Amino acid sequence: MPNNEEILAGARALDARDQLASFRSEFYLHENVVYLDGNSLGLLSKPSEDSLYSVIEQWKTLAIDGWQEGMYPWYDLSEKLGARVAELIGASPQEVIVTGSTTINLHQILSSFYHPTDKRNVILADELTFPSDLYAISSHLSLHGQNPGTYMRLASSRSEHLLEEDDIVEAMADDVALIVLPSVLYRSGQLLDIPRLTRAAHDRGILIAWDLCHSLGAVPHALSEWGVDFAFWCHYKYLNSGPGGVAGLYVNERHLGSSPGIAGWFSSDKSTQFDMTPSLRHATDAGAFQVGTPHVLSVAPLIGSLNLFEEARMERIREKSLQLTNYLMSLIDSELASYGFTVINPREAPRRGGHVALTHPEAVRIAKALKAAKVIPDFRAPNIIRLAPVALYTSFEDVAIAVLRLKSVMESKEYEKFANQRDIIA
């Protein structure tokens, strides 16, 4: 078995061959800390800091004229950035708008495209999905006067952590109107087969919306090619747009032109918005699904972040991400085998996203001890530790250091010093 020095030397050799290694210096990393929580909040990059300050400067120097002048005129910034995000996910520019939050964008999709009839009125989701999506669906059904217990159906999991595509297809019954699924499950990191499930839905006359929170910026997408109906996501995880950064919404072009269910003056056709007519003439691109004035300061960091993604390119990011997670899993197998961890994410590359998920009966205390040892993981109840090495700023050496520190936490039983109680945010 290689000793620690040999492991670290091996990791540095991988870094020396890494084509994306130079992007690391564009981020604010913390001295001697290995940050593996970019799937919850991505780190600040220098280009994002610069674009945020540029927008502040614009406000300072141009005031009201900033809507139309300066480096990033705010009036159509949401459309312009939507077109750039479209590139990342294989969509056409008019199909994407940067707006709202993940949960609000799901509400917008439901209010615009869920039209229950006597025959089709069920919304299908799954029992492992992010709870906010279920709360949104339930509350939306309640607004329609429909009992969520009856009209929201959840595809179930055979194991605790993974879904079988066959089971989801099986749940696509004749009464299902709309399906809402995550591309990557937030706990286990499983990547669902988006093209297959989209085809299966369409074969049965069902619309399908995808929550891309855990895949955007980690996994390439071809939404147009796959014919996906709708998608929504946040930019503050793998896209590093900052806490609460403005989110995104995709509406396939065959659905463009329909009225937004939740409307406001920013749903307007841009050229007539300032006519201020009492009745809305909504845009015919995805911009129609905006509501009010864009949150310009919360969108500004995304500008710089997109510069980095365009330069790095999604295929290269995915390739390195898979190398990082493969390497992480191989070290977990070789170094931590005797400590009772279970890797719960699928092992096959096409079935996983950007993070590795471990379970352990002492997960809470181990996560705390790891943080004290300057490795930042993320804990998800009841017993899951998520580790996300991020292609643009995590090195192979970081991964090796993280595993060696975790090994030392286990060997020394350092974790026993911590309370077996989770923090409010974890």
Ligand SMILES: *Cc1c(COP(=O)(O)O)cnc(C)c1O
């Ligand atoms: C992070 C995340 C969300 C968060 O939604 P917000 O509206 O930004 O709070 C929703 N869904 C999934 C799958 C997520 O991972």
